[in-house]
Amino acid sequence: MTERRIKVDALARVEGEGALYVKIAGERVEKVEFRIFEPPRYFEALLRGRAAAEAPDITSRICGICPIAYIMGACQAMESALGVEVTPEIDALRRMIYCGEWIQSHVLHAAMLHAPDFLGLHDAIQISGVAPDLVRKALRLKKLGNTLMEVIGGRSVHPVNTRVGGFYAAPPEAKIAALIPELEWGVEAAREVALDFAAFDIPEDEEDYTFVSLIHPDEYPILHGRIGSSRGLDIAVPEFEDQFVETHVPHSTALHGHMADGSSYLVGPLARYANNFDRLSPAAQQTARDCGLGDVVRNPYKSIIVRMVEVQYAIEEALRLARAYVPPAPPHIATPPRAGRGAGCTEAPRGLCYHSYEIDGNAHILSARIVPPTSQNQPQIEADLHRVVSANTALDDAALKWRCEQTIRNYDPCISCSTHFLKLTVERD
Amino acid sequence: MTEPTLYIGVGHAMRRDDGVGPWLAEELAKRGQRAATHEGDGAALMALFEGEERVTLLDATQSGAAPGTLIRIEADREPLPASFFRNSTHEFGLAEAVETARSLGTLPPWVHVYGIEGEEFGFGEGLTPKVAEAARQLLDRLACPTHP
Numbered sequence: 001m002t003e004r005r006i007k008v009d010a011l012a013r014v015e016g017e018g019a020l021y022v023k024i025a026g027e028r029v030e031k032v033e034f035r036i037f038e039p040p041r042y043f044e045a046l047l048r049g050r051a052a053a054e055a056p057d058i059t060s061r062i063c064g065i066c067p068i069a070y071i072m073g074a075c076q077a078m079e080s081a082l083g084v085e086v087t088p089e090i091d092a093l094r095r096m097i098y099c100g101e102w103i104q105s106h107v108l109h110a111a112m113l114h115a116p117d118f119l120g121l122h123d124a125i126q127i128s129g130v131a132p133d134l135v136r137k138a139l140r141l142k143k144l145g146n147t148l149m150e151v152i153g154g155r156s157v158h159p160v161n162t163r164v165g166g167f168y169a170a171p172p173e174a175k176i177a178a179l180i181p182e183l184e185w186g187v188e189a190a191r192e193v194a195l196d197f198a199a200f201d202i203p204e205d206e207e208d209y210t211f212v213s214l215i216h217p218d219e220y221p222i223l224h225g226r227i228g229s230s231r232g233l234d235i236a237v238p239e240f241e242d243q244f245v246e247t248h249v250p251h252s253t254a255l256h257g258h259m260a261d262g263s264s265y266l267v268g269p270l271a272r273y274a275n276n277f278d279r280l281s282p283a284a285q286q287t288a289r290d291c292g293l294g295d296v297v298r299n300p301y302k303s304i305i306v307r308m309v310e311v312q313y314a315i316e317e318a319l320r321l322a323r324a325y326v327p328p329a330p331p332h333i334a335t336p337p338r339a340g341r342g343a344g345c346t347e348a349p350r351g352l353c354y355h356s357y358e359i360d361g362n363a364h365i366l367s368a369r370i371v372p373p374t375s376q377n378q379p380q381i382e383a384d385l386h387r388v389v390s391a392n393t394a395l396d397d398a399a400l401k402w403r404c405e406q407t408i409r410n411y412d413p414c415i416s417c418s419t420h421f422l423k424l425t426v427e428r429d
Numbered sequence: 430m431t432e433p434t435l436y437i438g439v440g441h442a443m444r445r446d447d448g449v450g451p452w453l454a455e456e457l458a459k460r461g462q463r464a465a466t467h468e469g470d471g472a473a474l475m476a477l478f479e480g481e482e483r484v485t486l487l488d489a490t491q492s493g494a495a496p497g498t499l500i501r502i503e504a505d506r507e508p509l510p511a512s513f514f515r516n517s518t519h520e521f522g523l524a525e526a527v528e529t530a531r532s533l534g535t536l537p538p539w540v541h542v543y544g545i546e547g548e549e550f551g552f553g554e555g556l557t558p559k560v561a562e563a564a565r566q567l568l569d570r571l572a573c574p575t576h577p
Contacts, residue, residue, distance in 0.1 A: 124521060132533050143473075146473060157468065157473075
C-alpha cells in the first residue's frame, strides 16, 4: 500500500487545537475526521454552587469574540428561572449590544480570516497589500462593532455592564447618539464589502442542509424566537434538549451535536438566513439579491457573503435602535431569588447558543448546560469535508489542504475561539 | 511636543508567561509611563496605534530560545517574524497587526517590540522565575528616565 502523509505545522501554534485527518483509497474517501484536542474547560461543572447572578460573567469567559452570546443566553435562562421579564427598553439595549458583537465577529472572520482563502492569499497581511481599501473598510467596520460593545457594555472583550435583569447603568443618550454617524456610514460600507465578496471566485458546492435557527414572526432573530428548522421543526426554547442531543466521539474532546434521530444539522448565518430571509430589512435583502443570492443559500462557501449581509442588517438595526434609544430606567429589574429551572437561547454569530440552569431557593446554581454553536456544527463540518474531498480527489495534496481549510472556515469555528487550523494528514492508498 | 511613547503589553495574565507583556505595562503605568494592555484580537491592537507617533510593544515570545531570552526588534524598520509570537485570538495577533498596519501605511513612525521568551503558557497566574527576572531587568531599563 502506498501511503502519502502530509503534515502542515506552520499554523500549529497554541490554543484552539484541532486537526483534520483524511484517508483516501483511489477515488474513494474512506475517512474524514475533524479532530479537536483542545482540553475541555468544565464550565458547566464550575458553575455549580455559584450564584445565579454570576453565570453571565463566568460563561462570557468561554469566548473573547462572542461573550455577548453567553451573557445573554445566561441572563435569559436565569430570568426565566427567576420568573422575571425585562422591560422593552432593556430588551432593545440588549439587541443593540448584540448587533455590535455580530458586526465585529463577522467582519473579523469574513474579511481578515476567510477572505484570503478566496484570493489565494495566506493571511490578512497579504490582503492589505492587494486590497487595502477593503481591509481599511473592514477594520473600520470592526471597530464600529467594538465601539457599540464598549459604549453599552463598558468594554468590548467580556463586557462588564451587563447583568441578570438588565444593565448596571444605562448608557447616556449622548453617547448612543454619538454612534449614529458612524452607523450611517457602516450600512453602505457593509454593502460594499458584501459586493466585493460576491465577486470572488467561489467554489461550486451544494448541500441540502437541515437549517436550524431561532425563528421569529416579526424580526430577524437575535435574542428571541422559537427554535425551528427548514424541515418543519418548531419548538419552544425549553424543548431544545428533547430534540437535540450531544455525544462524545473518540477523535474529539468537543461534544458532537445531533438531532434526536441522529442526523446532523447546520446552525449559523446560512441557517438564520434561510429560515428568516423575509425578516431581513429591505436594504439587506436588496444587497443579498445584488450579490446573486436567493432566499436560501445552500453553497457553504457563500456564507462569507451572507455574513456581510447580516453585518449590514446588524448595523441597520443598531442605527434604528440608537435613533429610538430611551435609557432604561431603572437600568435593571429586581431579581429576587427563588428555586426554578430556566432555558435561554440566542443567535451567536456562529449560530444557536443554548443555556439551561436549575437554581435553588437561594438562587445558587444546581446544574448547568451550555450548548455552543460549534459543537452543534461539528458533524456537519465533517459531512461537508467528506463531500468536498470526494468531489476533489484529483487535486494535489496542497490544493486539497487549501480547500479543506477553506471549507472549515465556512463555519467560523470557535474552538476556544481560535481554530485556524493546524494539521492536515492526507493518506492516499 | 509629541506624546511620549505608548507602551502596549500584549498577552493574557491568566496564561502564565503570556502575561509578561501586561505585567510590564502595568508596572510602567505605576511609574508614570503611558501604558496600555491588550488581550484581544490584532485588529483591535491596530486601533491602539491610531494617532501614535511612538509605540513600544511588549510581548512573550515562543521561538524556541532559552526562557527569559530578550529580543528587541525595530519594527518600523524590519518585519516581525510571526512565528516568534504567541498567536492571539483567531490567529490574528501582534505580528499580523504590525505587518497589516505597515501594509496599509498606518504603522506609527516609531515602533519597537520587546519580546521575552516564555517557558509556561498553561492556565494559571504568575510568571516563571527566569521570565520574571528578565521582565524586571527590562522594566528597569524602560523606566529609566534616559531611555529613549
